[in-house]
Amino acid sequence: MTRSRSIGDDSLESASQKARSAIAKAASGERSIHPALIPGVSVEDTRADFKTNKTVFAVALAATIAITVWAIVAPENLANTGTNLQAWVVQHFGWLFTIVMITATIFLLSIAVAPTGKIKLGSDDSEPDFSRSSWIAMLFAAGLGIGLVFYGPMEPLSHFLTPPPYLSGVEPASEAAVLPAFSQAILHQATLPWMVYALVGGSLAYAAYRRGRLPLISSLFEPIATNSNNRVIGKIVDIFSVLVTLFGTATSLGIGALQIRTGTSIVTGKPLEGDGILVAIISILTVIFIISAMSGIKRGIRILSNTNMGLVIGLGIFVLITGPTMYILDLIPASLLQFFNNFADMMSVAPSQGETEKEFVTAWTMLYWAWWISWSPFVGMFIAKISRGRSIREFVLVIMLVPTSLSLLWYVIFGATAIKTHLDGRGIEIKDSGENVMFDLMRTLPLSSISTIAVLVAVVVFFNTAADSATNVMGSMSQSGRPVPAKPISIIWGAALGGISLALLLIAGQDALSGLQSIMVSCSLPFAFILIGIMVAWGKDLARDPLILRRNYATAAIARGVQHGLQEHNGDFIFGSSAVPESQGAGAKIESDDPYLHEWYTESATDEYLADQASVRDRQRAELEEFEEKHKKDSAHEE
Numbered sequence: 001m002t003r004s005r006s007i008g009d010d011s012l013e014s015a016s017q018k019a020r021s022a023i024a025k026a027a028s029g030e031r032s033i034h035p036a037l038i039p040g041v042s043v044e045d046t047r048a049d050f051k052t053n054k055t056v057f058a059v060a061l062a063a064t065i066a067i068t069v070w071a072i073v074a075p076e077n078l079a080n081t082g083t084n085l086q087a088w089v090v091q092h093f094g095w096l097f098t099i100v101m102i103t104a105t106i107f108l109l110s111i112a113v114a115p116t117g118k119i120k121l122g123s124d125d126s127e128p129d130f131s132r133s134s135w136i137a138m139l140f141a142a143g144l145g146i147g148l149v150f151y152g153p154m155e156p157l158s159h160f161l162t163p164p165p166y167l168s169g170v171e172p173a174s175e176a177a178v179l180p181a182f183s184q185a186i187l188h189q190a191t192l193p194w195m196v197y198a199l200v201g202g203s204l205a206y207a208a209y210r211r212g213r214l215p216l217i218s219s220l221f222e223p224i225a226t227n228s229n230n231r232v233i234g235k236i237v238d239i240f241s242v243l244v245t246l247f248g249t250a251t252s253l254g255i256g257a258l259q260i261r262t263g264t265s266i267v268t269g270k271p272l273e274g275d276g277i278l279v280a281i282i283s284i285l286t287v288i289f290i291i292s293a294m295s296g297i298k299r300g301i302r303i304l305s306n307t308n309m310g311l312v313i314g315l316g317i318f319v320l321i322t323g324p325t326m327y328i329l330d331l332i333p334a335s336l337l338q339f340f341n342n343f344a345d346m347m348s349v350a351p352s353q354g355e356t357e358k359e360f361v362t363a364w365t366m367l368y369w370a371w372w373i374s375w376s377p378f379v380g381m382f383i384a385k386i387s388r389g390r391s392i393r394e395f396v397l398v399i400m401l402v403p404t405s406l407s408l409l410w411y412v413i414f415g416a417t418a419i420k421t422h423l424d425g426r427g428i429e430i431k432d433s434g435e436n437v438m439f440d441l442m443r444t445l446p447l448s449s450i451s452t453i454a455v456l457v458a459v460v461v462f463f464n465t466a467a468d469s470a471t472n473v474m475g476s477m478s479q480s481g482r483p484v485p486a487k488p489i490s491i492i493w494g495a496a497l498g499g500i501s502l503a504l505l506l507i508a509g510q511d512a513l514s515g516l517q518s519i520m521v522s523c524s525l526p527f528a529f530i531l532i533g534i535m536v537a538w539g540k541d542l543a544r545d546p547l548i549l550r551r552n553y554a555t556a557a558i559a560r561g562v563q564h565g566l567q568e569h570n571g572d573f574i575f576g577s578s579a580v581p582e583s584q585g586a587g588a589k590i591e592s593d594d595p596y597l598h599e600w601y602t603e604s605a606t607d608e609y610l611a612d613q614a615s616v617r618d619r620q621r622a623e624l625e626e627f628e629e630k631h632k633k634d635s636a637h638e639e
Helices: 008-021 023-027 054-073 077-111 132-143 146-161 174-189 191-209 217-221 234-270 274-293 295-323 324-347 355-363 365-386 392-423 437-442 446-479 486-509 512-522 526-543 546-569 596-602 606-616 617-638
Strands: none
Touching: 054 077, 054 217, 054 234, 054 446, 054 486, 054 606, 077 355, 077 365, 077 392, 077 512, 077 526, 132 365, 132 392, 132 446, 146 234, 146 392, 146 437, 146 446, 174 191, 174 324, 174 365, 174 392, 191 217, 191 365, 191 392, 191 526, 217 234, 234 274, 234 365, 234 437, 234 446, 234 486, 234 512, 274 446, 274 486, 274 606, 295 324, 295 392, 295 446, 324 392, 355 365, 365 446, 365 512, 365 526, 392 437, 437 446, 446 486, 486 526, 512 526, 526 617
């Protein structure tokens, strides 16, 4: 007869606590606990000194001033430089962006479905900081923001009017151009961008909340470059991350301000072309998002994100009901299937195939890949801040499926409605940069006076959510990853963000915005290599995670135990543990003395933290001894 016995939850919890308390001796050089039993160390547990990194802060601020002066003094030169640089990057490294996007997706799916998917972005007993609904709302607001309202109807409509080059023979603005328009928009806006964000966000959350490292981009390379955040190259990476976040967000906010002005003009029925309205819009919203950023993620940003989600869902349902309902419903599954059918063709369009293909990928696909990669430090760090306590499997699958599904629904609902107006002979024009399309679309539907106001409110809330998220992230980057940046730092970066957006619009105009956008896109090239390094470093960390070590020991122990039990007891045996020669144990083939397995927690532990944990050591030892004694008595009684 085969008997088995499992240790109860209380004992497992005691083992986890015992592991935490034993880090004290490990830190002092006496290894009193096996590395496979470490439950994870959060950066807060290390009592890290989140002081302002003067080098990162000062250099980033100086570079901000220099680039802003360039944009104001010579906007045309900035625009030309940005355009030429972007064209060169796309022409020579477009293939790299495509490889990085696909590789990141494969890497994340691999670690999600593998045993590593059970690893938490935090200690073994950590719980999520936010409800799943609030978490998803904040993911959605940070990852898409103003672009959701701006491009929702505009991009599918644009591809409908000018089909992608791989569709030879398809007439513009024809029925045959409808489904390819949606598949192209889904490619640009859905799964692949979110996988890049998830790569940075997941690796940062893992490093900070399970390995006890500072939540900085430079810290992600600790597994392959010890003390990376204190090296010159590490500081350059962090400075670069601040600048990309600042100017990338400033560009989006400038576009958002133009859209708010357009919406306000439509709602009020008065032309608002002067600079005064832009000054008022950006000044008021800057004050609001700075206040929100200083209140932290758990209050201001969470409330704004939940408000955003409500507005997005409400607008989507409204357009679905009042628009061409059956047409939209037919296109939802058809667009998804068309996306999978066209995926290889869409991904294979390259600049070397001809001038038409070069123009298309430069203006659309490669521009998007580069833009998402350049935004990954900002969005990734924000995602890391809100994802503590979730398993890697949940983290990857939710980010891959939920925002993607919401994006798909949004683009099909609004894009289909815009396209149907053309097919019905009531076409909407794409004016200037396209900030008019959403508002003009709402005016073709019932209750337009109310719906246009709702769209305007959504843009305003998205504006603030993106801005205060960026302010929070830049403050953290400037203060060694501090979870809640000091208020003066938040005020400085918030004011810089609002001031740059305003200065670019008032003094430099659209040329500066376009040039700055092109330069930020070009900055994605070094970040593409950084993303490759992150995959290598995180993969190394995960392969030696305590949970994976325990699994490796369990697999070896079960294999040896079953073989021994069958040979010696003919199947009548139970599992236990006993000391054996090192060469015969479960860890015979596991290098448990590898310094890499110990240094990450012994170096991060501090005397203060370890002293706090030591007070419960005797109680935990007594609990374990009591359990073992009870197990022996039960076994003797059964025999």
